[in-house]
Amino acid sequence: MSIDDRKRDLRPATRLVHGGTLRSPFGEMSEALFLTQSFAYPTMEAAEARFKGEDPGFIYSRFSNPTVAMFEQRMTLLEGAEAARATASGMAAVTASLLAQVRAGDHVVAARALFGSCLYVVEDLLPRFGVASTLVDGADLEQWKSAVRKETKLFFLESPTNPGLEVYGIRAIADLAHESGAKLVVDNVFATPLLQRPFELGADVVVYSATKHIDGQGRCLGGVILASQALIEENIHNFLRQTGPAMSPFNAWVLLKSLETLPLRVAQQTASAAKIADFLAEQKGIARVLYPFRDDHPQSALAKRQMSGGGTLVTFDVEGGKAAAFRLANALEIVKISNNLGDAKSLLTHPATTTHQRLTPEARARIGVGEGLLRLSVGLEDVDDLIADFEYGLRAACGS
Numbered sequence: 001m002s003i004d005d006r007k008r009d010l011r012p013a014t015r016l017v018h019g020g021t022l023r024s025p026f027g028e029m030s031e032a033l034f035l036t037q038s039f040a041y042p043t044m045e046a047a048e049a050r051f052k053g054e055d056p057g058f059i060y061s062r063f064s065n066p067t068v069a070m071f072e073q074r075m076t077l078l079e080g081a082e083a084a085r086a087t088a089s090g091m092a093a094v095t096a097s098l099l100a101q102v103r104a105g106d107h108v109v110a111a112r113a114l115f116g117s118c119l120y121v122v123e124d125l126l127p128r129f130g131v132a133s134t135l136v137d138g139a140d141l142e143q144w145k146s147a148v149r150k151e152t153k154l155f156f157l158e159s160p161t162n163p164g165l166e167v168y169g170i171r172a173i174a175d176l177a178h179e180s181g182a183k184l185v186v187d188n189v190f191a192t193p194l195l196q197r198p199f200e201l202g203a204d205v206v207v208y209s210a211t212k213h214i215d216g217q218g219r220c221l222g223g224v225i226l227a228s229q230a231l232i233e234e235n236i237h238n239f240l241r242q243t244g245p246a247m248s249p250f251n252a253w254v255l256l257k258s259l260e261t262l263p264l265r266v267a268q269q270t271a272s273a274a275k276i277a278d279f280l281a282e283q284k285g286i287a288r289v290l291y292p293f294r295d296d297h298p299q300s301a302l303a304k305r306q307m308s309g310g311g312t313l314v315t316f317d318v319e320g321g322k323a324a325a326f327r328l329a330n331a332l333e334i335v336k337i338s339n340n341l342g343d344a345k346s347l348l349t350h351p352a353t354t355t356h357q358r359l360t361p362e363a364r365a366r367i368g369v370g371e372g373l374l375r376l377s378v379g380l381e382d383v384d385d386l387i388a389d390f391e392y393g394l395r396a397a398c399g400s
């Protein structure tokens with residue numbers, strides 16, 4: 001039994017420290033950064049065998065690279081997937097996972113509440129190549145059901161959603177996809193691989209922006225696609241290899257090392273997010289707080305069934321709309337204004353004027369993005385300092 005087979009029995013924190021490690025003859029303890037484009041073959045016969053697939057070694061870093069392979073292997077062990085492929089960004093992972101599985105004439109059904117660029121891929125890009133798409137209210141199973149056509153090949157969703165933190169029943173949607181002969185792709189960024197396990201809920205493909213919690217310190221872009229060996233080999237592998245959205249070995253090295261601390265960071269950020277959500281809910285000037293594990297969240301029971309924590313994001317509505325939301329954000333000193341998330345630094349964004357600016361006011365309203373809505377990504381600062389920052393900001397913004 002290989003060491004990584006044994007690692008499948010180990011708990012996630014252990015797998016994230018040891019899984020996938022490939023050691024060079026030097027026996028380095030910390031995983032090596034193989035910053036190389038290509039690989040030398042000892043003989044022409046060896047090169048021939050490698051291209052024929054008879055020898056599993058590396059060929060070219062657009063195809064595969066030892067540092068990238070370590071990252072991919074560590075991700076498969078974390079996710080409980082058979083195979084993974086890393087990409088240059090989360091959007092490269094989403095785009096490849098969708099495009100590689102469809103052809104002209106096919107149809108995709110997706111939840112309307114998608115990360116802005118994911119919405120572009122589904123709504124604008126796929127139809128340009130003859131792949132029709134239908135957007136549905138992800139919480140309404142009937143809408144998924146009635147959107148299905150005989151050409152439907154894929155279902156696509158994010159849960160919890162951005163920025164409304166709506167939670168969708170992944171199990172029921174996966175069952176419906178399979179009854180319809182379609183596959184379910186889940187963008188699991190907001191939940192993180194630790195708090196939600198989409199494969200156990202029936203997903204066929206799981207994608208991440210590794211830029212977010214997996215890096216966790218705001219440095220590198222990256223993405224990853226996880227699925228069965230067969231799906232990766234039949235659909236994803238060649239698409240990535242020939243079109244080239246490869247992850248840089250340097251980024252793979254940063255992300256690989258970050259996986260070692262992912263459980264610590266996500267646990268801490270989730271605990272802080274829950275505490276900040278409860279704090280904000282008590283404040284004058286805050287109309288509503290959305291946090292999946294709070295009892296006042298509309299899908300809290302579902303969230304508690306399918307997630308093991310409420311996540312690191314908190315969304316809330318400030319009374320007084322855009323002006324009050326801007327005053328609050330501008331008054332904060334520790335919490336920074338940024339559209340990113342999953343960073344060690346707490347980040348606050350106003351979706352209506354940034355990430356969701358492209359949408360019409362009606363489209364924003366349909367996914368609950370109002371003028372006073374703010375999305376907070378909770379970082380690794382001391383939670384009491386974050387709460388004090390909000391107390392100060394709220395006094396400045398609302399005079400409370």
Ligand SMILES: *Cc1c(COP(=O)(O)O)cnc(C)c1O
Binds near residue numbers: 162
């Ligand atoms: C950030 C993000 C993406 C895109 O990832 P990049 O690494 O920025 O390309 C896709 N989906 C979700 C939910 C995200 O948060």
